[in-house]
Amino acid sequence: MEGENMVPHGGDGEGEQVSETEPFQQMQKLVVGYALTSKKKKSFLQPKLEVLARRKGIYFVAIDLNRPLSEQGPFDVVLHKLLGKEWQDVIEDYQQKHPEVTVLDPPGAIQRIHNRQSMLQGLADLNLSDCGGSSIFVPKQMVVLKDSASSADKVVEAGLKFPLVAKPLWIDGTAKSHQLFLAYDRRSLAELDPPLVLQEFVNHGGVMFKVFVVGDTIKVVRRFSLPNISNCQKAKVDGIFQFPRVSSASASADNADLDPSVAELPPKPFVEALVKELRVLLGLRLFNVDMIREHGSKNVFYVIDINYFPGLCLKPFVYCYAKMPDYEQVFVDFFHNMAQAKQNNRHCNL
Numbered sequence: 001m002e003g004e005n006m007v008p009h010g011g012d013g014e015g016e017q018v019s020e021t022e023p024f025q026q027m028q029k030l031v032v033g034y035a036l037t038s039k040k041k042k043s044f045l046q047p048k049l050e051v052l053a054r055r056k057g058i059y060f061v062a063i064d065l066n067r068p069l070s071e072q073g074p075f076d077v078v079l080h081k082l083l084g085k086e087w088q089d090v091i092e093d094y095q096q097k098h099p100e101v102t103v104l105d106p107p108g109a110i111q112r113i114h115n116r117q118s119m120l121q122g123l124a125d126l127n128l129s130d131c132g133g134s135s136i137f138v139p140k141q142m143v144v145l146k147d148s149a150s151s152a153d154k155v156v157e158a159g160l161k162f163p164l165v166a167k168p169l170w171i172d173g174t175a176k177s178h179q180l181f182l183a184y185d186r187r188s189l190a191e192l193d194p195p196l197v198l199q200e201f202v203n204h205g206g207v208m209f210k211v212f213v214v215g216d217t218i219k220v221v222r223r224f225s226l227p228n229i230s231n232c233q234k235a236k237v238d239g240i241f242q243f244p245r246v247s248s249a250s251a252s253a254d255n256a257d258l259d260p261s262v263a264e265l266p267p268k269p270f271v272e273a274l275v276k277e278l279r280v281l282l283g284l285r286l287f288n289v290d291m292i293r294e295h296g297s298k299n300v301f302y303v304i305d306i307n308y309f310p311g312l313c314l315k316p317f318v319y320c321y322a323k324m325p326d327y328e329q330v331f332v333d334f335f336h337n338m339a340q341a342k343q344n345n346r347h348c349n350l
C-alpha cells in the first residue's frame with residue numbers, strides 16, 4: 001500500500017482526532033517496524049492502538065519483506081511474528097548489524113517455544129520458594145519422534161499415566177499444530193501422527209488461566225477448558241479423541257457461575273514471581289502462559305503451554321473471547337517506556 005512504509009504525520013485514525021496542539025516536538029519519537037502476517041496485523045494493529053500510540057509519538061511502519069531490511073527504517077524497534085528459517089536469518093543478521101534496534105523478540109528465544117518439549121524445559125527448576133506455598137509443575141511428558149505404536153512401552157517405562165494429551169511437537173502457525181488428541185489407552189497411540197509430545201492429562205475443573213506478559217505488565221484471564229476425566233471414564237473409555245479447541249473457541253469464563261475453588265485466580269505474588277523467572281528463562285518480553293490448577297488443590301499449578309506474542313484483542317463475534325484486557329494501552333505504555341529509556345541512554349552517552 002502506498003505510504004505504508006512512511007511515518008505518518010498526525011491525521012486522524014478511525015474517528016479519533018489527534019490534537020495538533022500536542023507537543024510532539026518534546027516527545028521522543030519511536031518507530032516500530034512490524035513484520036506480521038495479515039491476520040496478525042488485522043487483529044493486533046487495531047485503529048485504537050494506532051491512535052493511542054501516535055499521541056505518544058509511536059509510529060507503526062510495515063516492513064516490506066521484498067526489500068532488504070537494512071535499507072528500510074530507521075527503526076527503533078522491530079516487532080515480528082513470522083515463521084520460517086529464512087525470516088529468522090534475516091532478523092538475526094539485521095540484529096547483528098543494528099544492535100541499537102530492539103528486536104521483539106530474539107528469534108532464537110521464539111524458536112525455543114515453537115517446540116513443545118523445549119518450551120517447558122527448565123520450568124520445574126524455577127526458584128519460587130517464597131510464594132506463599134504455591135508451586136509450579138509441568139505435566140509429565142515424553143516426545144515421540146516416529147512410530148507412535150512402539151512408543152507404548154516407553155510410555156509405561158517413563159511412568160506416564162493414561163489418558164495422555166497428544167500435542168504436535170512443532171508449533172508452526174498452522175491449525176494442525178494446535179490439533180490435540182486425548183489417548184485413553186496404549187493401543188490408541190498407534191493412531192497418532194508423530195512427531196508429538198505425549199503429556200499426562202491433569203484434572204483442573206474445566207477452567208484455565210491465561211497469563212499475558214507484555215514487558216513488565218502482567219494480566220491474567222480465565223478461560224473455559226476441558227472438564228475433569230473421572231476414574232470411571234478412565235477405566236471404561238478407550239481410543240483417541242480429538243480435542244475441541246476449547247481455550248480459543250469458548251466463551252470467557254470470567255462471568256460464569258463457577259465453583260470458587262476452581263475459578264479463583266492464582267495468587268498475584270506467585271504469578272509475579274513466576275513471570276519474573278520466566279522472562280529470564282525464556283528471554284522473551286511478549287508471551288503468554290497457559291496455566292491450570294490441579295483439581296482439589298489450592299495452590300498446585302501446572303504450565304501446559306507458552307505462546308509467543310499471542311492473540312490479544314477481544315473477538316466480539318466469536319462469543320466473548322477473553323484476551324488481554326486493555327492491550328492497546330498496555331502496548332503503548334510498553335513502547336513509551338522503551339522510548340524514554342532510549343532517550344535517557346542518549347543523554348547518558350553525551
Ligand SMILES: O=P(O)(O)O[C@H]1[C@H](O)[C@@H](OP(=O)(O)O)[C@H](OP(=O)(O)O)[C@@H](OP(=O)(O)O)[C@H]1O
Nearest residue numbers: 040043171173248290305307308309310311312
Ligand atoms: O496456543 P494457544 O494457547 O491457543 O494461543 C494461540 C497462539 O498464541 C497462536 O499463536 P501460534 O499459532 O504462533 O501458537 C495465536 O495465533 P496468532 O498470534 O498467529 O494470531 C492465537 O491467537 P488468535 O489466532 O488470535 O486466537 C492464540 O490464541
Ligand SMILES: Nc1ncnc2c1ncn2[C@@H]1O[C@H](COP(=O)(O)OP(=O)(O)O)[C@@H](O)[C@H]1O
Nearest residue numbers: 139165178199200201202225226247290304305
Ligand atoms: N496436560 C493437560 N491437562 C489437561 N488439559 C490440557 C493439558 N494440555 C492441554 N490441555 C487443554 O488443551 C488446551 C490446548 O492445549 P495447549 O497445550 O494450550 O495447546 P495450544 O498451543 O494448541 O493452545 C489447553 O488450553 C487446555 O484446555
Ligand SMILES: [Mg+2]
Nearest residue numbers: 247290305306
Ligand atoms: Mg494454549
Ligand SMILES: [Mg+2]
Nearest residue numbers: 171305306307
Ligand atoms: Mg499454544
